[in-house]
Amino acid sequence: xxxxxxxGLGVVAPGGVGVKEYWELLTAGRTATRRISFxxxxxxxxxxxxxxxxxxxxxxxxxxxxxxxxxxxxFAVVSTREALADSGLExxxxxPGRIGTAxxxxxxxxxxxxxxxxxxxxxxxxxxxxxxxxxxxxxxHFVPSSLAAEVGMAAGAEGPAAVVxxxxxxxxxxxxxxxxxxxxxxxxxxxxxxxxxxxSPITSACFDAILATTPRNDTPESACRPFDKTRSGLVLGxxxxxxxxxxxxxxxxxxxxxxxxxSGFASRCNxxxxxxxxxxxxxxxxxxxxxxxxxxxAPESVDYVNAHGSGTKMNDRHETGAFKRSLGEHAYRTPVSxxxxxxxxxxxxIGSLEIAACALAMxxxxxxxxxxxHEPDPELDLDYIPLVAREQQTDVVLSVGSGFGGFQSAMVxxxxxxxxx
Amino acid sequence: MTAAVVTGLGITAPNGLGTExxxxxxxxGESGLGPVTRFDxxxxxxxxxxxxxxxxxxxxxxxxxxxxxxxxxxxxxxxxDWALKDAGIDTEELPEYGIGVxxxxxxxxxxxxxxxxxxxxxxxxxxxSAYQSFAWFYxxxxxxxxxxxxxxxxxxxxLTEQAGGIDAIGHARRHIRKGFPAVIAGGVxxxxxxxxxxxxxxxxxxxxxxxxxxxxxxxxxxxxxxVPGEGGAILLVEEAGSAGARSAAHVYGxxxxxxxxxxxxxxxxxxxxxxRAAENALADAGITPGDVDVxxxxxxxxxxLDRAEAQALTELFGPAGVPVTAPKTMxxxxxxxxxxxxxxxxxxxxxxxxxxxxxxxTAPAPEHTIDLVTEAREADLRTxxxxxxxxxxxxxxxxxxxxx
Amino acid sequence: MTTxxxxxxxxxxxxMLRESAGEEEGIDLDGDVIDTPFIDLGYDSLALLQVIGEIxxxxxxxxxxxxxxxxxxxxxxxxxxxxxxxPAA
Numbered sequence: 001x002x003x004x005x006x007x008g009l010g011v012v013a014p015g016g017v018g019v020k021e022y023w024e025l026l027t028a029g030r031t032a033t034r035r036i037s038f039x040x041x042x043x044x045x046x047x048x049x050x051x052x053x054x055x056x057x058x059x060x061x062x063x064x065x066x067x068x069x070x071x072x073x074x075f076a077v078v079s080t081r082e083a084l085a086d087s088g089l090e091x092x093x094x095x096p097g098r099i100g101t102a103x104x105x106x107x108x109x110x111x112x113x114x115x116x117x118x119x120x121x122x123x124x125x126x127x128x129x130x131x132x133x134x135x136x137x138x139x140x141h142f143v144p145s146s147l148a149a150e151v152g153m154a155a156g157a158e159g160p161a162a163v164v165x166x167x168x169x170x171x172x173x174x175x176x177x178x179x180x181x182x183x184x185x186x187x188x189x190x191x192x193x194x195x196x197x198x199x200s201p202i203t204s205a206c207f208d209a210i211l212a213t214t215p216r217n218d219t220p221e222s223a224c225r226p227f228d229k230t231r232s233g234l235v236l237g238x239x240x241x242x243x244x245x246x247x248x249x250x251x252x253x254x255x256x257x258x259x260x261x262x263s264g265f266a267s268r269c270n271x272x273x274x275x276x277x278x279x280x281x282x283x284x285x286x287x288x289x290x291x292x293x294x295x296x297x298a299p300e301s302v303d304y305v306n307a308h309g310s311g312t313k314m315n316d317r318h319e320t321g322a323f324k325r326s327l328g329e330h331a332y333r334t335p336v337s338x339x340x341x342x343x344x345x346x347x348x349x350i351g352s353l354e355i356a357a358c359a360l361a362m363x364x365x366x367x368x369x370x371x372x373x374h375e376p377d378p379e380l381d382l383d384y385i386p387l388v389a390r391e392q393q394t395d396v397v398l399s400v401g402s403g404f405g406g407f408q409s410a411m412v413x414x415x416x417x418x419x420x421x
Numbered sequence: 422m423t424a425a426v427v428t429g430l431g432i433t434a435p436n437g438l439g440t441e442x443x444x445x446x447x448x449x450g451e452s453g454l455g456p457v458t459r460f461d462x463x464x465x466x467x468x469x470x471x472x473x474x475x476x477x478x479x480x481x482x483x484x485x486x487x488x489x490x491x492x493x494x495x496x497x498x499x500x501x502d503w504a505l506k507d508a509g510i511d512t513e514e515l516p517e518y519g520i521g522v523x524x525x526x527x528x529x530x531x532x533x534x535x536x537x538x539x540x541x542x543x544x545x546x547x548x549x550s551a552y553q554s555f556a557w558f559y560x561x562x563x564x565x566x567x568x569x570x571x572x573x574x575x576x577x578x579x580l581t582e583q584a585g586g587i588d589a590i591g592h593a594r595r596h597i598r599k600g601f602p603a604v605i606a607g608g609v610x611x612x613x614x615x616x617x618x619x620x621x622x623x624x625x626x627x628x629x630x631x632x633x634x635x636x637x638x639x640x641x642x643x644x645x646x647x648v649p650g651e652g653g654a655i656l657l658v659e660e661a662g663s664a665g666a667r668s669a670a671h672v673y674g675x676x677x678x679x680x681x682x683x684x685x686x687x688x689x690x691x692x693x694x695x696x697r698a699a700e701n702a703l704a705d706a707g708i709t710p711g712d713v714d715v716x717x718x719x720x721x722x723x724x725x726l727d728r729a730e731a732q733a734l735t736e737l738f739g740p741a742g743v744p745v746t747a748p749k750t751m752x753x754x755x756x757x758x759x760x761x762x763x764x765x766x767x768x769x770x771x772x773x774x775x776x777x778x779x780x781x782x783t784a785p786a787p788e789h790t791i792d793l794v795t796e797a798r799e800a801d802l803r804t805x806x807x808x809x810x811x812x813x814x815x816x817x818x819x820x821x822x823x824x825x
Numbered sequence: 826m827t828t829x830x831x832x833x834x835x836x837x838x839x840x841m842l843r844e845s846a847g848e849e850e851g852i853d854l855d856g857d858v859i860d861t862p863f864i865d866l867g868y869d870s871l872a873l874l875q876v877i878g879e880i881x882x883x884x885x886x887x888x889x890x891x892x893x894x895x896x897x898x899x900x901x902x903x904x905x906x907x908x909x910x911x912p913a914a
Contacts, residue, residue, distance in 0.1 A: 124542025134623040142620035145580040149813035153686035160681035163580035165559035206554040405564025484847035551874040
């Protein structure tokens with residue numbers, strides 16, 4: 001079977017643009033959550049978010065790109081360019097038809113859409129919104145498939161392209177989709193990852209209405225507290241991570257730097273509730289088992305778990321249950337952490353940002369911590385790497401995600417030369 | 422390799438609610454296009470749409486789901502119910518994680534979203550529904566179908582605008598090949614509300630002709646853009662062995678080939694990717710253009726895009742080398758629902774040995790050297806090619822083949 | 826600031842539940858449901874959040890976030906609403 005290697009990374013994340021800044025933030029255990037500055041958050045129950053300080057021109061976008069692209073698309077294009085440069089791949093020497101694109105996003109171009117809605121509806125006054133005030137880019141924002149077209153065209157890819165939109169598992173599922181395309185032989189290279197720029201009043205209102213985001217507004221920098229007894233909800237984030245994925249043997253032949261192999265991926269649905277989770281984490285455990293089986297790895301070989309760790313009461317219990325179910329006793333010996341404590345929850349993008357963090361953890365032999373974890377929840381009794389990054393070599397890493405709609409996904413990264421069972 | 426066959430169809434279309442209603446109307450050339458009734462479109466330059474007739478949501482959707490679902494999701498749930506019923510499948514007899522759901526989406530559940538945006542902007546955040554967090558979003562149809570039928574297999578949502586229906590079916594075949602016995606796949610869409618209308622006007626591709634019989638005329642000399650519609654199709658895609666083992670009531674056909682491509686970036690001078698998608702799908706099915714008995718065209722209705730498609734067809738099949746049809750002239754373009762409905766229509770054509778017509782078009786413009794089917798035509802159909810393009814450069818092609 | 830002095834009755838609550846969250850098949854909301862857990866009436870936390878939102882808006886009162894977890898029955902929710910009577914901020 002054809003195998004898939006990660007050979008390039010590009011990141012836009014709260015706390016910094018670029019992989020270097022991203023990794024510095026994560027390993028320092030620093031948080032990028034703050035009081036929302038994009039709009040007045042005072043009407044909202046939750047007033048904090050992890051925002052990216054993003055200057056499109058400084059990040060290399062042209063005037064025309066900046067006008068044409070939604071913020072999420074801007075993040076994605078900037079990340080694509082960084083990832084391609086990092087991979088050292090000479091795209092122009094390849095058959096563009098063999099390069100595919102898969103971009104995850106849960107809410108698409110929601111920031112631009114809301115901004116334009118406010119104009120065409122005159123501040124919500126008109127049901128029959130005014131087409132005379134519609135900008136030419138409006139349709140591009142209306143269909144978030146545009147995100148994949150922009151990434152593909154920025155990379156010179158002409159193979160299969162799609163946006164994968166499975167709520168908060170989009171960023172894992174888009175990578176899983178890309179892995180399948182390389183394995184089945186449809187593509188040799190995939191430009192894959194995810195992007196999201198959801199910090200907008202309508203998103204604040206949505207999460208307020210279901211009490212999903214934290215009301216901990218007094219201390220924004222420590223508002224996201226996965227696995228902590230005092231956790232009170234997620235903190236919205238934004239960002240993008242785009243990866244270059246290649247068929248392993250051809251990556252080796254060209255002497256590419258290989259961060260890791262994506263050795264297994266699986267997704268299941270809980271078919272239970274659009275937003276709720278059952279505490280046992282059955283379906284997530286099933287996805288983990290399937291991803292490990294596909295990797296031909298035993299549960300005991302997992303060295304590190306990058307958790308979904310959104311910081312809601314329900315999630316952290318749910319996935320702790322799933323880890324125990326899948327890894328058994330080994331769960332108690334395996335370090336687990338949630339980088340959402342530092343960069344917030346960027347919905348559809350977060351899965352790819354987490355895989356980028358896993359790839360960097362394997363490269364550098366350092367595990368990012370769970371920030372703000374001062375008082376462990378007695379019900380959650382695993383090793384969640386509190387506060388401080390940990391030096392540890394890892395050969396096999398598991399990352400999981402959970403999304404509205406009931407999606408549960410798991411991905412395994414491994415060193416290509418590992419021993420399998 | 423394992424074959425993926427279609428054993429169930431569920432259709433909600435502007436010219437027919439339910440598979441047989443739709444198929445009867447389609448063969449008769451009966452169009453579902455007409456003046457917009459879902460909102461007052463008088464102020465807009467485009468006023469024609471394909472609306473699903475006679476759909477009473479309360480007859481199909483449980484009361485508890487009504488406040489949390491948009492019109493789009495209700496149509497999708499209904500189509501999925503029908504597809505499962507048509508397949509006669511007992512989902513509880515299949516393995517626990519055996520059935521997944523893969524749907525396409527375009528702009529999400531737009532009408533629901535517009536209402537909540539209006540609540541937020543005109544009244545305040547306290548007025549935003551607790552259901553808004555998922556009811557509008559792109560994954561909602563997959564999630565709700567999965568919950569309603571307790572389907573826990575691998576699921577997904579693919580966005581390639583109007584090509585999405587084919588991508589969802591192609592993706593379903595991947596799951597079948599990985600060993601899952603069945604996948605519910607397709608697309609159902611609805612965006613006939615002001616906030617779904619205005620972005621389409623901004624695209625500049627919509628027809629502004631007011632006569633429902635003249636507004637959407639793909640490949641005609643008078644082509645003037647497209648007319649949007651709502652609805653789509655959900656298919657039950659099943660592993661051939663599983664369908665055989667349970668003696669499935671129908672096997673409409675096999676998903677024999679699938680491919681997708683992206684157009685090159687503007688300004689590169691490279692050709693668009695539709696032809697390549699078609700060639701790759703034929704290669705994937707192990708056939709040559711000569712084996713194709715009918716093509717269901719993307720049929721954009723935008724003159725430049727019609728020209729590009731006619732040219733790709735001529736290059737592949739030769740001048741008038743294969744019958745080409747566009748029954749979507751009777752439904753309008755259904756966004757993420759369109760390509761799935763075309764795939765379902767192609768399967769019905771294979772079943773009955775008849776090519777449905779392209780309505781309202783009397784003949785293709787002389788520059789298009791294609792054999793455009795303008796009246797239902799009986800033919801011994803074994804293999805159909807379905808083409809679709811999504812805004813921004815997406816191309817997808819699907820080969821469906823009769824199994825007996 | 827708006828405050829209402831009207832008391833929310835069970836009939837008000839069931840009406841609002843029907844409107845904002847629908848009605849589970851086979852459940853008679855007009856029957857003796859005051860002590861029936863919401864979950865047995867077919868209502869999940871989202872349904873409760875939806876109806877609590879409506880009560881807050883219609884009656885101009887503020888209901889604490891915990892109500893959705895703590896009030897397991899219509900009776901408990903009504904008690905919480907009608908005793909608290911905190912004016913909306």
